[in-house]
Amino acid sequence: MTSADVAHRAGVSTSAVSYALNGRPGVSDATRARIQAVAAELGWRPNSAARALSGARADLVGLVIKRPARSLGTEAFYTDLIAGLQSGLQEQHVGLSLLVASSLEDELAIYREWTRDRRVDGVVLTDPRQGDARLELLTALGLPAVVLSNHPSEPGQAPTVWIDDGAVTSTLLEYLWALGHRRIARVSGPEKYEHTVRRTAAMAAFLAERQAPPAQVVATDYSEGDGARATRHLLSRRKAPTAIVFDSDVLAVAGLGVAYEMGVSVPRDVSIASFDDSAMARLVRPRLTTMSQDTVEFGERAARLLLRQIDADGPVPSEQGPLVTLSVRDSTSPPTSR
Amino acid sequence: MTSADVAHRAGVSTSAVSYALNGRPGVSDATRARIQAVAAELGWRPNSAARALSGARADLVGLVIKRPARSLGTEAFYTDLIAGLQSGLQEQHVGLSLLVASSLEDELAIYREWTRDRRVDGVVLTDPRQGDARLELLTALGLPAVVLSNHPSEPGQAPTVWIDDGAVTSTLLEYLWALGHRRIARVSGPEKYEHTVRRTAAMAAFLAERQAPPAQVVATDYSEGDGARATRHLLSRRKAPTAIVFDSDVLAVAGLGVAYEMGVSVPRDVSIASFDDSAMARLVRPRLTTMSQDTVEFGERAARLLLRQIDADGPVPSEQGPLVTLSVRDSTSPPTSR
DNA sequence: TTGTATGCGTTATCAG
DNA sequence: CTGATAACGCATACAA
Secondary structure (H helix, E strand, O other): OOHHHHHHHHOOOHHHHHHHHOOOOOOOHHHHHHHHHHHHHHOOOOOHHHHHHOOOOOOEEEEEEEOOHHHHHHOHHHHHHHHHHHHHHHOOOOEEEEEEEOOHHHHHHHHHHHHHOOOOOEEEEOOOEOOOHHHHHHHHHOOOEEEEEOOOOOOOOOOEEEOOHHHHHHHHHHHHHHHOOOOEEEEEOOOOEHHHHHHHHHHHHHHHHOOOOOOOEEEOOOOHHHHHHHHHHHHHOOOOOOEEEEOOHHHHHHHHHHHHHOOOOOOOOOEEEEOOOOHHHHHOOOOOEEEEEOHHHHHHHHHHHHHHHHHOOOOOOOEEOOOEEEEOOOOOOOOOOO | OOHHHHHHHHOOOHHHHHHHHOOOOOOOHHHHHHHHHHHHHHOOOOOHHHHHHOOOOOOEEEEEEEOOHHHHHHOHHHHHHHHHHHHHHHOOOOEEEEEEEOOHHHHHHHHHHHHHOOOOOEEEEOOOEOOOHHHHHHHHHOOOEEEEEOOOOOOOOOOEEEOOHHHHHHHHHHHHHHHOOOOEEEEEOOOOEHHHHHHHHHHHHHHHHOOOOOOOEEEOOOOHHHHHHHHHHHHHOOOOOOEEEEOOHHHHHHHHHHHHHOOOOOOOOOEEEEOOOOHHHHHOOOOOEEEEOOHHHHHHHHHHHHHHHHHOOOOOOOEEOOOOEEEOOOOOOOOOOO
């Protein structure tokens, strides 16, 4: 079943078939329709290897995750993201190729190789950093990309699907503030990530605006151990915070465990909230108050944007991600004066 | 940078290059060595599209996951598995293509398409069922495959990497039995999966051997809601079980939540254990006693076996998966006579 | 043992 | 608007 078969059956040449099915000029509407009908009837699909070889599409997009392999499963984020990307891609018969890299050098090498071999038509970038070396390389390579980010892209750079971390932070703090919390601490992710920095800035601005003392922020590497340590540190202080916000729900659940062990009751003695939502936040007791985002939807949007960018001649504009909403559960309450 | 470049630089023909680098006869050891040296020096890697087109490798293997997209992230299993597969594949510069299918028909169609287009060199199958239609199709298509299973493969079928669910079940029950538990219930996964059936059989055999009454088994669809319902049902019975084993840690944590809400103390009033381990099992309080398996390692082994099967002429033998060990934590204790 | 020629299925160029 | 024809990079049967 090749394009030659389709051409033969439709009584045209293979180039006519190519033109007709790639929607480009060079063929009359009538023959185009006939060719499409024949192709559909024969169930023909272009051979992707041949297409890639002849310089067109590979019908594959890539995702490189730079995290230690063993820690990946801890967070639901990547799985949800992958599921969403997949779903958005499948509509166009485009596959997803996955790679776990252990270093930035590896990641950059992979992009070079993919470009050289036309292995993928584009890539999805996560965890943008400040002055991200990947963006530079990708524009140099001319490899289409979208970034899961927290702001629209700079002109000339790959478009982003973005969720405004500043607004998300304010929403959560607003809620805690309204409950009466004034000493709010934070257990954050690594400072090298843009979203960590954004949240820190938003939190500082929020508190400054209200003449509240600045928040104590303890950075972690997202690991459960670090989360536990940070929480232990915060709860041991002379004037312990009445509320702690965690950058991920793994950190938050680790913090919950520490509170339990220290005999600190949640939410009576300390309120706990997380920026990340997942099944785990709903499963633990008390259930975690979180900012919930639909990560699957996030992935779907990224996939569609990437496909558009691949098809487009010039740069396509960035796009806002799904809404993030506050899910109030059982881990937060007004502070009790101790 | 093509094989012609390498040939030119080494002063040989492209066919010599092909022979030399694919390790097949038709070239002397001396020239083979020289060609390899030149290829390494030039950093040449074969273009995968061209290889796929000319009937050789696509340097890509596929994984189809048949689960609803939104429920994927709930369980760490797939993420860990993907990370492991990736790691085992990367050693040979083979990529992983991922697809989430919503029905068996979709899944089968994908295998057909992948075969027709030589898009992948092989596939990894999870969640084998009894009389699995996929195995039949894959042998018919001649598409190499490995199955993540609980027993060695039938002769003539795709090899498996297998973990003996019967033994795992016995180990866990042995432990609970030694603690003194006699009324042990189980919250299981769907009965259509082989591993569910295996565990049920193993549990029945274990109890029968000790003249204990058969266990009450409540099947679920692996969802948190089903897990909560099942647990509520079991704990409401006249003679409630003193221990409950759960087929996954999501189910177990859901059960833990129900116990908490019903005022049933864990492990004092009921012991809880899970067949699945993940970060969540360690994060919740009380920490869950589980059977822990290294899923990343499982994936790595599957990847290596698949690569061997792809290279091999005939069928390769099945292989045992990583050891599953009991991790005793805080959710189990001897039953207290109430 | 080595080189030459052809095919894989598509896209793209360039005459008609 | 259409139909030959040449790449694309590799593998391989075949001839030297």
